[in-house]
Amino acid sequence: MNAPRRWPLAMLRLHLVTDAALCGPRGVEAVVADAVRGGASCVQLREKHLDTRSFVERARALKALLEPLGVPLIVNDRVDVALAAGADGVHVGQSDMPLEDARRLMPHALIGLSVENAEQVRAAHGLPVDYLGVSPVFATPSKQDTAPALGLDGLRALRALTDLPLIAIGGIDLDNAAQVMAAGADGLAVVRALCAAPNPAEAARTLRQFTDSPAPR
Numbered sequence: 001m002n003a004p005r006r007w008p009l010a011m012l013r014l015h016l017v018t019d020a021a022l023c024g025p026r027g028v029e030a031v032v033a034d035a036v037r038g039g040a041s042c043v044q045l046r047e048k049h050l051d052t053r054s055f056v057e058r059a060r061a062l063k064a065l066l067e068p069l070g071v072p073l074i075v076n077d078r079v080d081v082a083l084a085a086g087a088d089g090v091h092v093g094q095s096d097m098p099l100e101d102a103r104r105l106m107p108h109a110l111i112g113l114s115v116e117n118a119e120q121v122r123a124a125h126g127l128p129v130d131y132l133g134v135s136p137v138f139a140t141p142s143k144q145d146t147a148p149a150l151g152l153d154g155l156r157a158l159r160a161l162t163d164l165p166l167i168a169i170g171g172i173d174l175d176n177a178a179q180v181m182a183a184g185a186d187g188l189a190v191v192r193a194l195c196a197a198p199n200p201a202e203a204a205r206t207l208r209q210f211t212d213s214p215a216p217r
Ligand SMILES: Cc1ncc(COP(=O)(O)OP(=O)(O)O)c(N)n1
Pocket: 015, 017, 044, 046, 076, 077, 091, 092, 093, 094, 095, 096, 112, 113, 114, 115, 132, 133, 134, 135, 143, 167, 169, 189
């Protein structure tokens, strides 16, 4: 049995995962502000190259931006950074801090876990997790070290194994978002579709149409 859901599904529908390089000269904060205005319902700060101090500063700045808007901030990989910045949660993968340790350190946080196959989905049963990030649905240039793409059939197969909220990630864009939702995702997580969008607010608005009115499965 998983713990009762503490975070409403509505908060998980459209998950912006940041990429500072793709945000470019606009900067991460401006892109996040724009995407949230369009309907991004949660933000994951993902920094693979920042030093710890800069990571904490960026997380604090985003938390200050998002708190008044009621949009949760999740930190990728780093429980210490999430705690220091007062973030709402953390996203951990299969090689990151074990989920149970993250939960012990952040008892009330929004905690997500990456899963790439059926074994990992089964192993997540009973863990104190709020959502599973299912990846990668499609091949993506945004992350190189992934398992082979699941495809829509792979996503459907994982959907059949769990009632935990499934947030699909990897190669999701405006053209395939409807199919991904129809294959059983509860929400979408995207990097390029928002960080590289000429108009992140408009892109978020369009993606929200797919997450909020999914085609029948
Ligand atoms: C929502 C979501 N799902 C999956 C991931 C991938 O996490 P992980 O496997 O730990 O890989 P990195 O993002 O740390 O490179 C994610 N970040 N978000």
